[in-house]
Amino acid sequence: MVIDxxxxxxxxxxxxxxxxxxxxxxxxxxxxxxxxxxQLVKVQVYQQHKGRQLGTMAxxxxxxxxxxxxxxxxxxxxxxVALAMNVNMPSLYVDSxxxxxxxxxxxxxxxxxxxxxxxxxxxxxxxxxxxxRLARWIAVDTAQQIxxxxxxxxxxxxxxxxxxxxxxxxxxxxxxxxxxxxNHEGVGISGVEAYYDEEIKGISGKLQAERSxxxxxxxxxxxxxxxxxxxxxxxxxxxxxxxxxxxxxxELRRVVDEQQAEGATILVMDPNNGEVLGMATWPVxxxxxxxxxxxxxxxxxxxxxxxxxxxxxxxxxxxxIGLQTGAFTPDTVVHDGGVVHRYGWDIGNWNRAGNGxxxxxxxxxxxxxxxxxxxxxxxxxxxxxxxxxxxxxxxxTGIDLGGEGEGIVKWPEDLGDEWTxxxxxxxxxGQGIAVTPMQHVAAISAIANGGLLMWPHVVREKCQGAQCxxxxxxxxxxxxxxxxxxxxxxxxxTNAEHYANxxxxxxxGNWADQPLVPxxxxxxxxxxxxxxxxxGYDNNAVIGSVIGFAPSDxxxxxxxxxxxxxxxxxxxxxxxxxxxxxxxxxxxxHFRIPPDPNYKTEGQVIGGPQ
Amino acid sequence: MAISQRLLPxxxxxxxxxxxxxxxxxxxxxxxIAGAVxxxxxxSILFLAQTGRVATAGYRLQELEQQHTQLLRxxxxxxxxxxxxxxxxxxxxRAQTLGMRPATSEQLRYATIELPAVPVVASNN
Numbered sequence: 001m002v003i004d005x006x007x008x009x010x011x012x013x014x015x016x017x018x019x020x021x022x023x024x025x026x027x028x029x030x031x032x033x034x035x036x037x038x039q040l041v042k043v044q045v046y047q048q049h050k051g052r053q054l055g056t057m058a059x060x061x062x063x064x065x066x067x068x069x070x071x072x073x074x075x076x077x078x079x080x081v082a083l084a085m086n087v088n089m090p091s092l093y094v095d096s097x098x099x100x101x102x103x104x105x106x107x108x109x110x111x112x113x114x115x116x117x118x119x120x121x122x123x124x125x126x127x128x129x130x131x132x133r134l135a136r137w138i139a140v141d142t143a144q145q146i147x148x149x150x151x152x153x154x155x156x157x158x159x160x161x162x163x164x165x166x167x168x169x170x171x172x173x174x175x176x177x178x179x180x181x182x183n184h185e186g187v188g189i190s191g192v193e194a195y196y197d198e199e200i201k202g203i204s205g206k207l208q209a210e211r212s213x214x215x216x217x218x219x220x221x222x223x224x225x226x227x228x229x230x231x232x233x234x235x236x237x238x239x240x241x242x243x244x245x246x247x248x249x250x251e252l253r254r255v256v257d258e259q260q261a262e263g264a265t266i267l268v269m270d271p272n273n274g275e276v277l278g279m280a281t282w283p284v285x286x287x288x289x290x291x292x293x294x295x296x297x298x299x300x301x302x303x304x305x306x307x308x309x310x311x312x313x314x315x316x317x318x319x320x321i322g323l324q325t326g327a328f329t330p331d332t333v334v335h336d337g338g339v340v341h342r343y344g345w346d347i348g349n350w351n352r353a354g355n356g357x358x359x360x361x362x363x364x365x366x367x368x369x370x371x372x373x374x375x376x377x378x379x380x381x382x383x384x385x386x387x388x389x390x391x392x393x394x395x396x397t398g399i400d401l402g403g404e405g406e407g408i409v410k411w412p413e414d415l416g417d418e419w420t421x422x423x424x425x426x427x428x429x430g431q432g433i434a435v436t437p438m439q440h441v442a443a444i445s446a447i448a449n450g451g452l453l454m455w456p457h458v459v460r461e462k463c464q465g466a467q468c469x470x471x472x473x474x475x476x477x478x479x480x481x482x483x484x485x486x487x488x489x490x491x492x493x494t495n496a497e498h499y500a501n502x503x504x505x506x507x508x509g510n511w512a513d514q515p516l517v518p519x520x521x522x523x524x525x526x527x528x529x530x531x532x533x534x535x536g537y538d539n540n541a542v543i544g545s546v547i548g549f550a551p552s553d554x555x556x557x558x559x560x561x562x563x564x565x566x567x568x569x570x571x572x573x574x575x576x577x578x579x580x581x582x583x584x585x586x587x588x589x590h591f592r593i594p595p596d597p598n599y600k601t602e603g604q605v606i607g608g609p610q
Numbered sequence: 611m612a613i614s615q616r617l618l619p620x621x622x623x624x625x626x627x628x629x630x631x632x633x634x635x636x637x638x639x640x641x642x643i644a645g646a647v648x649x650x651x652x653x654s655i656l657f658l659a660q661t662g663r664v665a666t667a668g669y670r671l672q673e674l675e676q677q678h679t680q681l682l683r684x685x686x687x688x689x690x691x692x693x694x695x696x697x698x699x700x701x702x703x704r705a706q707t708l709g710m711r712p713a714t715s716e717q718l719r720y721a722t723i724e725l726p727a728v729p730v731v732a733s734n735n
């Protein structure tokens with residue numbers, strides 16, 4: 001009927017349509033109907049388009065997926081002062097296509113963001129750039145100036161100040177070697193930031209919701225949304241006492257400046273629980289500008305990574321091992337003729353002068369290499385290296401900071417036939433063995449606390465929100481018995497008095513032994529170490545060091561001072577002892593330890609000299 | 611008329627309904643359409659009102675969240691400033707501007723306080 005009607009219609013209009021043409025037209029319509037039907041089935045039933053689910057595509061178009069970043073945990077010192085924290089600082093972005101008067105704007109902006117006006121102009125004039133970050137993390141007052149500058153719209157609409165999260169270190173260089181640094185992507189790369197990165201960084205969350213059509217694409221709240229809240233990182237409270245840290249950093253700067261030293265390390269530890277109270281190494285860096293420094297400064301902490309021959313400070317450990325193993329007693333005497341001949345080598349004291357009969361205490365007092373060598377031989381290879389291992393030498397202390405070295409000990413079991421008895425002799429006076437400052441201060445702490453090797457650590461407390469969990473001190477092992485440590489402490493106190501004339505002699509004219517720190521019995525042992533280079537020793541440089549603890553009878557702190565290659569002091573101890581004396585004097589006052597007013601000689605002042 | 615049989619209400623209704631003309635309760639087509647439209651309109655208005663309220667609350671919530679974020683940022687800034695001001699260098703410099711200086715060893719005085727050998731017990735008298 002329809003065909004007839006169409007035929008009649010065309011006939012009435014005078015345009016003949018043949019049946020065959022109509023059939024072709026019908027065929028085309030039929031084909032198109034089938035194709036459309038197929039497409040309809042495909043879309044409606046299988047919901048596929050170019051291999052993708054249409055529903056998913058539509059949902060993706062509407063839905064906003066966002067990763068919710070957790071807040072990186074704050075790092076505090078033991079008194080709650082923030083050392084590393086998050087802060088949103090404004091960053092300056094520009095859309096060059098919308099900028100008016102780029103020349104004038106470049107001249108005004110450049111000094112505010114510390115950039116060359118030509119560089120700024122090049123960015124502002126480049127009309128291909130629609131979104132460029134001109135400056136990252138600018139100061140708030142600078143941002144306010146930029147806001148005022150662009151508020152009236154004279155320079156167009158293409159200027160934005162957008163807050164961006166920044167890891168900030170409000171104390172700058174202070175304690176930077178301990179705190180470390182998190183890079184611009186928020187990943188800890190050194191110090192506590194790196195060691196505790198997994199816990200500090202937190203766990204990301206996610207948001208999935210329909211978004212609005214506005215520029216900020218905020219979620220539409222009437223649509224159901226899925227939120228997995230991010231879990232913020234833990235905050236950590238360090239064992240570092242800011243006053244102690246400031247003190248050792250100031251002393252570090254002072255000695256490096258005075259001695260024109262190439263490096264220095266000062267470590268202060270609580271021997272009773274292994275808490276590191278202060279740790280300063282030279283050179284220092286500002287973590288806020290970590291990219292300005294070489295990686296070897298940013299990524300390493302010399303107190304943990306650097307090894308050095310401990311020199312005469314090792315004699316304390318040798319004495320402790322001998323007394324503990326019963327190889328000798330405090331009254332055992334060896335003869336120091338100044339030089340001994342062993343295995344084809346002449347081994348002598350620093351001045352090759354003899355000290356005559358030497359007890360272990362006198363060996364420490366005179367720092368006799370010859371006597372130390374003989375006491376080492378009395379101990380014997382097996383006990384000597386067994387106790388070196390028990391003291392923690394040749395292995396990491398396990399401190400909660402990354403990059404720790406192991407030191408170098410020539411273990412007989414490792415070297416086999418290559419190990420010689422000469423190694424034991426050399427090790428007895430601190431040569432042929434290399435330690436890290438942290439190992440050494442941990443070992444001396446075992447003597448200070450009555451014989452327990454404590455785990456050194458820098459984190460005191462971990463907090464998730466308001467809930468804090470203390471990090472408990474850990475005893476690694478007992479190394480010495482208390483009577484042994486009591487004997488060593490007595491010897492080291494006498495030693496400290498022996499060094500005092502270096503400090504007090506010039507002002508009092510008294511060059512005899514006297515209290516090193518008036519009012520306080522303190523323990524100390526110095527060492528001047530040669531520096532190993534290319535299989536031999538550098539004849540032009542030394543490392544001066546002191547290890548000790550105070551007060552001797554009830555130690556609150558153990559200390560290591562190490563000065564690398566001092567230029568002014570011929571013997572390293574001349575550089576190290578004054579630092580040790582000043583640090584101990586100030587710390588006794590800081591920890592409010594009452595002085596013994598009678599423990600001083602004429603001319604000495606409690607609390608001095610400064 | 612005497613009551614010969616008591617009828618229950620439902621039974622009464624059924625009897626009365628049977629007495630009504632056929633189609634009494636039936637709506638015409640126009641009536642049904644109008645009724646449906648009315649129902650749809652009411653439901654739509656209710657839905658729109660509900661949605662509007664949710665949307666308003668949502669945007670208010672969003673505003674509050676933005677405000678919360680802004681306040682957090684400001685708090686961070688203040689914490690940062692406090693931390694900077696807590697630098698021992700800054701404190702020392704400030705103390706010096708106030709005319710203070712570190713105590714010298716000659717200025718230190720130590721007092722010995724003799725504590726009583728027997729604990730003092732508070733008396734009510």
